[in-house]
Amino acid sequence: MRVVIIGAGEVGTSIAGSLAPDHEVVVIDIDPDRAEQIKYDYDVLTIAGDGTTSTVQTDAKVGDADMLIACTDNDQTNLVACGTAKTLGDGFTIARVKSTDFLRTWEGNEGAFGVDFMVCTDLLTAENIVRVIGLPAAIDVDPFASGLVQMAEFEIAAESPVAGQTVSEADRFESLTFVGLFRDDEMTIPRGDTDIRVGDRAVVVGSPESVQAFATDVAPETTPDRADEIAIVGGSEIGYQTARLLEERNFKPRLIERDAERARWLAENLPNTVVMEHDPTDTEFLSREHVDEADIVVTALRSDEKNLLISVLAKRLGVDRVIAVVDSYDYVTVFEEIGIDIAVNPRTLTAEEITRFTYESVAENIAVLENDQAEVLELELTEGCGLVGRPISELVAGTDVRFVIGAITRDHALVTPRGDTVLRPGDHVILLVESDSVSAIASMA
Amino acid sequence: MSGRTRIRVGWQASLGLTGDVLTYLAVPLSFPLLLSFYYGESPLPFLVAVGVTLAVGAGFQRVQDPEVNLGPREAFLAVALIWLLVAGVGAIPFVVAGVGTVAHPVNAMFESMSGLTTTGATVLRDFSLHSRSVLMWRQVIQWLGGLGILILATAVLSEIGVGGAQLMESETQTRDIDKLTPKISQTARLIWGIYVGLTALAVLVYFGLGLAVDPQMDLYNAVAHAFTSVATAGFSPEPLSVGAFHPLIQWAVVPFMVIGSTSFVLIYFAINGEPMRLLRNEEFHFYLGAMGALASIVAVGLFLDPGSTFGAEGTIRHAVFNVASFVTTTGYASTDYVQWAPAAKHMLFMGMFIGGMVGSTTCSIKSLRWLVALKSFRRNLYTASHPEAVRPVRISGKPIDEEAIRDIYAYLLLSLVIFFLLAVVIVVDAERGDAPVTEFEALGAAATTFLNIGPAFGDAGPYGTFATFPMTTRAVMIVLMWIGRIEIIPVLVLFTKGFWTS
Numbered sequence: 001m002r003v004v005i006i007g008a009g010e011v012g013t014s015i016a017g018s019l020a021p022d023h024e025v026v027v028i029d030i031d032p033d034r035a036e037q038i039k040y041d042y043d044v045l046t047i048a049g050d051g052t053t054s055t056v057q058t059d060a061k062v063g064d065a066d067m068l069i070a071c072t073d074n075d076q077t078n079l080v081a082c083g084t085a086k087t088l089g090d091g092f093t094i095a096r097v098k099s100t101d102f103l104r105t106w107e108g109n110e111g112a113f114g115v116d117f118m119v120c121t122d123l124l125t126a127e128n129i130v131r132v133i134g135l136p137a138a139i140d141v142d143p144f145a146s147g148l149v150q151m152a153e154f155e156i157a158a159e160s161p162v163a164g165q166t167v168s169e170a171d172r173f174e175s176l177t178f179v180g181l182f183r184d185d186e187m188t189i190p191r192g193d194t195d196i197r198v199g200d201r202a203v204v205v206g207s208p209e210s211v212q213a214f215a216t217d218v219a220p221e222t223t224p225d226r227a228d229e230i231a232i233v234g235g236s237e238i239g240y241q242t243a244r245l246l247e248e249r250n251f252k253p254r255l256i257e258r259d260a261e262r263a264r265w266l267a268e269n270l271p272n273t274v275v276m277e278h279d280p281t282d283t284e285f286l287s288r289e290h291v292d293e294a295d296i297v298v299t300a301l302r303s304d305e306k307n308l309l310i311s312v313l314a315k316r317l318g319v320d321r322v323i324a325v326v327d328s329y330d331y332v333t334v335f336e337e338i339g340i341d342i343a344v345n346p347r348t349l350t351a352e353e354i355t356r357f358t359y360e361s362v363a364e365n366i367a368v369l370e371n372d373q374a375e376v377l378e379l380e381l382t383e384g385c386g387l388v389g390r391p392i393s394e395l396v397a398g399t400d401v402r403f404v405i406g407a408i409t410r411d412h413a414l415v416t417p418r419g420d421t422v423l424r425p426g427d428h429v430i431l432l433v434e435s436d437s438v439s440a441i442a443s444m445a
Numbered sequence: 446m447s448g449r450t451r452i453r454v455g456w457q458a459s460l461g462l463t464g465d466v467l468t469y470l471a472v473p474l475s476f477p478l479l480l481s482f483y484y485g486e487s488p489l490p491f492l493v494a495v496g497v498t499l500a501v502g503a504g505f506q507r508v509q510d511p512e513v514n515l516g517p518r519e520a521f522l523a524v525a526l527i528w529l530l531v532a533g534v535g536a537i538p539f540v541v542a543g544v545g546t547v548a549h550p551v552n553a554m555f556e557s558m559s560g561l562t563t564t565g566a567t568v569l570r571d572f573s574l575h576s577r578s579v580l581m582w583r584q585v586i587q588w589l590g591g592l593g594i595l596i597l598a599t600a601v602l603s604e605i606g607v608g609g610a611q612l613m614e615s616e617t618q619t620r621d622i623d624k625l626t627p628k629i630s631q632t633a634r635l636i637w638g639i640y641v642g643l644t645a646l647a648v649l650v651y652f653g654l655g656l657a658v659d660p661q662m663d664l665y666n667a668v669a670h671a672f673t674s675v676a677t678a679g680f681s682p683e684p685l686s687v688g689a690f691h692p693l694i695q696w697a698v699v700p701f702m703v704i705g706s707t708s709f710v711l712i713y714f715a716i717n718g719e720p721m722r723l724l725r726n727e728e729f730h731f732y733l734g735a736m737g738a739l740a741s742i743v744a745v746g747l748f749l750d751p752g753s754t755f756g757a758e759g760t761i762r763h764a765v766f767n768v769a770s771f772v773t774t775t776g777y778a779s780t781d782y783v784q785w786a787p788a789a790k791h792m793l794f795m796g797m798f799i800g801g802m803v804g805s806t807t808c809s810i811k812s813l814r815w816l817v818a819l820k821s822f823r824r825n826l827y828t829a830s831h832p833e834a835v836r837p838v839r840i841s842g843k844p845i846d847e848e849a850i851r852d853i854y855a856y857l858l859l860s861l862v863i864f865f866l867l868a869v870v871i872v873v874d875a876e877r878g879d880a881p882v883t884e885f886e887a888l889g890a891a892a893t894t895f896l897n898i899g900p901a902f903g904d905a906g907p908y909g910t911f912a913t914f915p916m917t918t919r920a921v922m923i924v925l926m927w928i929g930r931i932e933i934i935p936v937l938v939l940f941t942k943g944f945w946t947s
Contacts, residue, residue, distance in 0.1 A: 278833040
């Protein structure tokens with residue numbers, strides 16, 4: 001595959017590093033020195049120049065490329081680069097953006113700006129933080145269908161209330177499906193009367209809210225509930241998105257922001273968050289507002305140094321779990337060595353997301369479970385494919401392939417699958433299938 | 446010119462606009478003129494009134510200077526002038542007709558101002574003295590005042606398109622008029638369309654019910670009451686007000702008063718397939734809730750009152766009707782509530798201060814202001830213990846500007862001061878003039894005129910008359926009805942030096 005990457009920053013370099021061994025990679029950067037550097041680090045072709053222009057893109061033979069990844073630090077540059085690429089050829093284009101407004105615009109009309117896939121760094125980071133906060137009991141969590149659907153795997157502990165119940169007893173949530181149950185390295189596709197035993201590992205697929213609610217049921221001790229205190233320090237875009245996603249999951253976080261105008265904006269846009277306008281490094285204030293008694297503290301200030309300071313402070317005050325946003329990759333290990341529970345690096349996440357995307361050919365998205373016994377796939381259905389037009393119960397009965405449909409998204413809305421649900425072209429289907437049958441099921445889509 | 450401050454207000458623009466509005470108003474004002482021909486009554490009062498309107502209008506139009514633009518200050522001046530002058534014109538027929546108490550110029554002005562501002566307080570003593578066309582004249586000026594003359598003006602006068610939003614905001618003291626369409630004149634036309642439509646519907650309902658159950662509700666009465674129920678105005682050509690009609694008709698009037706007090710913008714959305722915007726509106730909930738709570742308390746009070754002889758349906762009807770009439774600032778009455786037990790009366794008194802929704806025909810404080818004040822008070826209780834918390838006050842999920850909250854506090858305070866001063870004037874002046882007015886009656890009369898409700902208690906009750914108050918009190922009331930209807934600021938601002946100079 002020929003891949004053109006525009007932007008040789010941390011994200012671009014990281015992507016180039018992972019793709020270079022197996023693909024033909026061209027990196028374009030406006031800074032000749034940076035372009036030069038990457039040539040020595042990896043076996044790639046580099047071009048110095050403005051990647052938004054058709055002259056430079058023609059030099060890079062974007063017209064013949066299979067994929068163009070625009071991942072500079074500037075949103076507009078990335079969008080324009082994708083737009084230019086579409087005038088030269090029809091390779092797949094990926095743009096990295098920070099602004100969620102661009103993401104919403106694109107989601108409303110996929111293909112807008114000439115972008116085929118958009119990765120929103122800040123939102124991705126916030127989603128990651130919220131997953132880490134929300135499901136500490138989960139062994140594995142993966143988002144599907146741009147975050148509308150979540151897959152999670154839980155080990156059932158002895159004290160869990162669902163231990164000993166049947167699947168239909170444990171399934172109390174509107175948009176949640178039990179897709180798999182692992183017991184002694186054996187996978188079962190659960191039915192209503194299947195028992196859930198201690199030590200089983202259950203795989204569920206559903207809306208993030210229902211997965212959250214299920215987690216509270218499975219592991220009430222470790223899963224945060226509404227009574228838990230979550231404090232977010234710093235009202236950056238990541239801080240804002242984190243609070244917003246937590247609100248969607250019925251949490252009531254506190255957010256501390258120093259700038260009065262930004263604090264007012266946050267308070268107006270986050271109806272279920274308590275926004276405090278104060279200097280977050282003031283320990284007296286933190287203890288007065290009982291931030292020291294918070295169960296979880298997220299630091300999302302714009303400076304790594306300040307995030308480090310607050311994280312250390314929070315740890316010393318006795319906060320259980322501290323999650324820090326670390327902007328520069330080099331600091332991540334420092335944070336973790338000091339004892340901060342989780343350090344989240346937006347650039348790494350972005351690079352991972354984009355790289356993951358380049359690997360997936362069979363499905364839109366894949367999660368591999370339990371040493372590759374089973375896979376959870378996201379398939380986009382096309383006109384006339386084998387899965388379209390029949391009720392799910394008929395589909396399952398009419399094939400030897402063992403699979404469970406966990407969730408369907410249609411026009412960016414979640415549809416909970418039932419036996420009589422009929423799949424349509426354009427639907428995204430998230431299903432669990434035994435690894436041996438992946439190609440069989442993929443051929444039906 | 447040296448040593449003197451130059452006037453910096455583009456008063457020519459204000460006068461010009463006033464002239465335009467007056468000339469156009471001559472058209473609806475001619476309706477009673479036609480009626481007088483039909484009934485064979487003297488057309489003279491209306492000929493004079495319409496003539497004067499046209500003459501003054503034309504005179505003012507000559508002053509118009511196309512070079513001067515309509516800015517905020519010019520809008521204030523025009524708003525104040527238009528309401529005052531239209532009330533002045535409205536007084537003419539009463540004086541020319543020369544019948545009864547209202548023939549006196551001050552009384553005529555009181556009646557006219559009370560009508561135009563949709564107050565509904567009357568100085569008439571004996572209704573039978575007056576011709577049907579004169580009684581209809583009162584209804585027409587109330588209908589014109591109901592939605593606000595300037596919304597009408599904006600709808601009709603396409604040339605004031607640019608200043609239109611300015612004018613409507615000055616008149617109603619609400620920031621950011623919700624534009625339904627890109628052009629403000631189009632929005633004003635839509636709103637007036639709804640108003641006319643609702644009035645027509647009321648005519649049909651009243652007249653239909655009249656045919657079915659009560660011959661006294663003839664076409665004349667149906668039109669007259671339709672004019673003043675959607676306008677939440679309160680005049681009635683019947684001395685017993687709506688109490689003169691069949692209970693079924695009284696029930697039918699309630700929804701029209703309530704709709705008239707509901708935001709016309711939200712009604713527009715409701716009609717156009719977005720009813721949730723109205724049904725989810727917090728101000729709407731507050732307003733209906735307050736009305737429901739008060740009506741229940743009054744009903745319970747009446748049930749417990751041994752002197753009450755209404756029966757079950759009658760008790761509920763009178764409680765609902767009169768509470769709705771007070772809260773919506775209509776001022777109709779279904780019975781002489783002055784005879785009620787004090788507790789029930791005091792509940793009605795409280796209801797006076799609520800008012801309907803912003804953007805409706807209602808007067809008084811208005812539900813939105815109370816709601817914002819209450820929510821901001823609750824916020825203050827929270828921030829007292831969490832000083833760093835940033836909590837915007839939200840209405841229907843939408844954050845309210847801090848400056849708007851301060852404006853609302855200022856408005857509430859100012860209203861309270863004016864209300865108490867007026868009550869004192871009424872008591873003192875009544876004492877001087879030997880009129881029998883208790884303190885409660887004085888408070889009621891002050892609230893009813895300043896908040897544009899209508900009848901109050903005692904002699905000012907629904908079956909009484911304001912003619913018993915001394916002349917000076919009535920003169921003060923005229924000014925306060927005027928100030929109250931256009932929400933204080935546009936009038937008070939004219940009396941500041943800063944308004945006239947830069």
